[in-house]
Amino acid sequence: MAARLSGGENRLVSLPLSRIRVIMKSSPEVSSINQDALFLTAKATELFVQYLAAYSYKHGKGKEKNALTYSDLSHTAEECETFQFLAGIYSMMVKPVCNTQNEILLLLNYSPTGHQYSVYHWTGTCKLH
């Protein structure tokens, strides 16, 4: 697999194929993946990141201060149909429970595809909006 990627192909995809393969196979029902199919998935994922970032920036409030913010991204998930599969992640991640003034407990539950995330305990300033 590595040999195939040497030389010219490296500049065509910037994501590590081996990692993508492992992520895909972490779903037990996924059996085997053709090399070209893996490559296509990698490229599609690249495009996804680019479109997500660009769309969120363009339609978001962050650009008033030349920034891409968390809420820009979450709005994209709510408003854009193709990105709606992400809505689960955002609503999980924005359920902060303030224990004290400075502690926020973030509970990440089920993602839409059923893959679970961890419980994070974050200490920092709390900006409620």
Add this chain to the structure above:
Amino acid sequence: MASSSGNDDDLTIPRAAINKMIKETLPNVRVANDARELVVNCCTEFIHLISSEANEICNKSEKKTISPEHVIQALESLGFGSYISEVKEVLQECKTVALKRRKANSRLENLGIPEEELLRQQQELFAKVSEASLLMQEI
């Protein structure tokens, strides 16, 4: 139902790769760490989405291995049809590069001197060396 992190599910695309893509897409734009972290997780989610769909399509086609065609159909049915032409283009480029490399390798092999000829040349050289050493002894 929060659970502690499982090993498999913590797998994500390396942060550096994501940062680089964001930077190329939005140069000179500030992106906070929490936003970056989110993009990393969205990436993983996207990969799961595509592979689940492609896998279903693969099962229906009664094939055992997910093929590029299955991935393309998955992209289409999930609303990412606009990615298809660019993705296909890059796959084609990739195949062309691989093909060129294979051709270059085989051309090199064809220029190689056959083994029998190499052996003959070797024998000649050995013969010359023995003659030379005999002469040296006589001097």
